[in-house]
Amino acid sequence: MKAASISKGERIQSLDVLRGFSLLGILMVNIFDFSGPQLYRTSLVQSGGGLDRLVEIFVFVFAQASFYPLFSFLFGAGGVMFYKRIGDKGLLPERFFARRMTGLLIIGVLHAFFIWHGDILISYALIGFLFMLFIEKSAKALAVWSLSLIFIPNILFSLLLAGDGAVPNADDNTERITAVYQSGSFSEIMGQRAEDWFYVNNPIMAPFIVLSILPMFLLGAYAMKRGWFERSPSEETIKKWLVIALITGPSGILIKTMPVLDPQSGLWSYLHQSIGGPLLTMFYITAILAAVQKLGFKKVYKPFAYAGRASMSNYLLQSLILTLLFYSYGFGLYGTMTSFQAILTGTGVYIILLAASYYWFKRFEQGPAERWWRWFVYRRS
Template sequence: MQAAPIQERERIVALDIVRGFAILGIFLVNMPSFFAPILYINQNSYWTDTKDIFVVNAIDIMAQASFYTLFSFLFGYGFIIFTKRVAEKNLSVPKYFSKRLIVLLIIGILHAFFIWHGDILITYAICGFVLLLVRNLSPKVMMWIGLSLVFVPTILLSSLLMLTMLALGGIDPYVQLEGLVEQSLNIYANGSFWEITSQRIFDWSYVNVSGFIFIALAVLPMFFFGAAAAKSGWLTNVEDKLGIFRKLWLITFMLAVMFKLLPYYTEKNYLTEYLQDGIGGPASAIFYFLTVVLATRTDIGKKILSPLQYVGKLSLSNYLLQSVVFSTVFYSYGLGLYGSFTPFYGLLLVIGFYIFQVVVSKFWVNKFYYGPMEWLWRAGTYGIRPKFKKDVS
């Protein structure tokens, strides 16, 4: 049987709504890094205006480490859907999913090195091969592996961080990064395209070369959780699982509040911020997922959230569009506004541009089957040219 991408009638609306919500959350977290050297600064001291500090803290609590983990959950969920549909056609799952990951890797490399350094697609593509190895495991085993990948590294790394804090004492690590702050400000605001490309590669390497294992340990558990949820039919048997969903919703809410607020009711340091992200991030991701799923069962919830499905259907295109537009707005080869914006005004940009994306995405899905990057991804995966434009009279 000929390989073919997922058809419109096969899509799960709730999954698209969650994807659209995740794109908004990722956008909130990413925006400051479009206009400031986020990698090398302490945001709470870099900006001093009250409204900027409020926005920084609100995003830290509500969005940081919550939405790339949510999207990781969705990636794992989508993997199981993909494998089922490929297997139903008597096609090779390893062959087609490997091609899917390779195409994603290429897109991620182009994105990270030529558009914006904060790419997550490379990580998804590399870590995605792990899913092929475990695709036949039961949901229960996948869930236990995911939990082990959250809590075992957290315990070990927490101990290591405590030792690091004792060794460093009161040393401010950001003092040593002041030169990198000035370098980023100068190059992104005034450099040539190729100077900026060199800086992008440096910034990406700064995070990923030595820190890849930490990023992978954040992504992989969510892959397992998402795959386990899909194998258990979370979105196909919602009514049968309402009791479990409500209990899990309450548990993840309490964990999210406890750990996301940890640095605020104790002390901000390496340990509390790591626990905030390491446990609070996954907990809040699953809490957000369940909140959307439960909300879409009500008329008012479905009405409020349904516009997000259009962004979700074009999630890859919308994610990359944000990078293209705002790297152009802030870098020197565009409007050159790098270093001149603050988080509060960045938040206003996020709100305005996301509304624009909802409107444009709705128009697009009425005219086309796929977003441009989704079409390219499918074409590369299946080796065919999927039908692009709908026959709309």
């Protein structure tokens, strides 16, 4: 039997809504890296006061470290759905999933080294091969593995930081980096982009990257196997979502606020990323799933679903638009915007993506990047 990508009728709207929402959160965090050398600063909260500081604190608490985990969660859920659809056709899901990860890796490499250094797709693709070892395990096993990988390593690292956990000093190369992106040649920007990518994606950081992504893959796979994305979930499931939201929301916000109150603490800075981020991720997931099922504000969440249907295309397109806006081969605005101006710019770009997605899907079934990915997975010999 011939394999095929998911049809419009098979799409799960709650997944698309969450994907569209995650694109907004990712953009609100990444806009600081598109517009300036945020990668080499110790904290997103840099301004001394005023509207800029309020914007930075809001993004730091409510978005940073919570939306890439959301994307990872959805990746895991989608992986289970992919495996099931291929397996139901009597085919080998491992073969097609391996192709899927290879195609994702190709897209990620092009994105990271020719458009923007902050690519996450390379990590998703490589960790996706590791995910294949877990994807067919039971829901219970997936939950145990996920929670163990989230809490055990992070508790151990936290104990180490509790003794002498000062925030490291910021990198002093920000002026040089700003000059490269603001007025450097394309080849200079290419070199800086590669340097930035390797600054994060290196052997020392690799275990931390795996431990931040793989557990959320597993948690998403667990949720899919537990029926979280069924079109008509039971009242019991919805009540469980609300309980999870009531627990994870306040606890996540509390942990993520602590580095603002104690900015010199390396421990709180670490917990903000490793524990607070995933907790708030689970709040967003469960609260949105419950809202979609119970409140029915279709006009509010439908635009997110359009953006989510082309989540990869929109992720790549936002990078293309913003690098053209901020880098020297475009408008050269790198390092010139305040935090408030950057957030307004990011919001404007997201609104453009929503409108583009709406009109695109009036004519087409898939986004352009998704269409190429489908061809690579299903039609390559």
